[in-house]
Amino acid sequence: MISIKNLKKSYKVNQEALPIVDIPQLTINKGDRIALSGRSGSGKSTLLHIIGGILSPDEGTVMINDVELTAKKEKERDLYRANHIGYIFQDFHLIPSLSAEENIRIVLRKKGKETEERLKSWFNKVGLYDRRKHLPNELSRGQQQRVAIIRALINNPSIVLADEPTGSLDFETAEQIMELLLELSVENNQTLLCVTHDRHLMQRFPQSMEMEQWNNVISQGKVSV
Numbered sequence: 001m002i003s004i005k006n007l008k009k010s011y012k013v014n015q016e017a018l019p020i021v022d023i024p025q026l027t028i029n030k031g032d033r034i035a036l037s038g039r040s041g042s043g044k045s046t047l048l049h050i051i052g053g054i055l056s057p058d059e060g061t062v063m064i065n066d067v068e069l070t071a072k073k074e075k076e077r078d079l080y081r082a083n084h085i086g087y088i089f090q091d092f093h094l095i096p097s098l099s100a101e102e103n104i105r106i107v108l109r110k111k112g113k114e115t116e117e118r119l120k121s122w123f124n125k126v127g128l129y130d131r132r133k134h135l136p137n138e139l140s141r142g143q144q145q146r147v148a149i150i151r152a153l154i155n156n157p158s159i160v161l162a163d164e165p166t167g168s169l170d171f172e173t174a175e176q177i178m179e180l181l182l183e184l185s186v187e188n189n190q191t192l193l194c195v196t197h198d199r200h201l202m203q204r205f206p207q208s209m210e211m212e213q214w215n216n217v218i219s220q221g222k223v224s225v
């Protein structure tokens with residue numbers, strides 16, 4: 001379970017603090033699969049960064065089960081994320097000089113025969129076994145995102161945070177990737193919080209929320225989703 005209390009985050013712009021996130025209370029239960037939408041600039045990525053321990057809030061707490069993530073130092077948060085959270089970015093964040101397989105190997109916590117089998121079965125599962133030796137730029141965008149999904153899920157995280165994972169993909173590929181993410185989160189009993197602007201894809205999720213329903217800060221953005 002993710003439990004958020006009195007969470008506040010501002011950014012300093014021209015010496016002034018610009019409030020971005022102000023969430024008095026929010027609970028995400030184990031196994032929830034939530035599509036998160038909201039206006040551009042409403043703080044969705046900032047919230048995901050805080051839940052993922054990439055960013056520290058100014059005030060408030062994020063508890064994951066009985067661990068207070070926000071009380072941890074940056075290095076401890078990084079370690080916690082590596083062990084418990086799978087993070088998927090819109091633009092994949094793959095290392096360009098490493099093959100698809102090597103991009104996964106660098107995050108593997110265990111080595112050995114069992115891990116090799118797991119690696120093989122994941123590449124098969126996402127339909128990329130034959131492409132595993134390819135560099136990212138030798139793969140299509142949908143294929144690169146599938147590699148990023150393996151990388152996020154290979155260590156069996158209990159929480160998956162996805163920040164517009166299909167934002168840069170064509171409609172058909174986006175649908176396939178979202179289906180895959182949802183299927184895998186059910187199969188692995190994961191909590192999934194996924195930012196998406198796509199109303200059609202949102203309908204695939206059992207729950208969908210708008211950032212404005214959680215956040216007290218009225219976003220400055222004028223672009224509606």
Ligand SMILES: Nc1ncnc2c1ncn2[C@@H]1O[C@H](COP(=O)(O)OP(=O)(O)OP(=O)(O)O)[C@@H](O)[C@H]1O
Pocket residue numbers: 011012013020038039040041042043044045046047
């Ligand atoms: N490092 C930063 N310094 C200053 N302002 C920032 C910083 N990062 C984000 N912001 C501002 O915070 C606000 C929220 O950004 P965030 O990326 O969390 O929104 P978002 O809802 O994910 O937006 P989008 O849907 O456009 O990706 C925006 O106005 C953005 O300009």
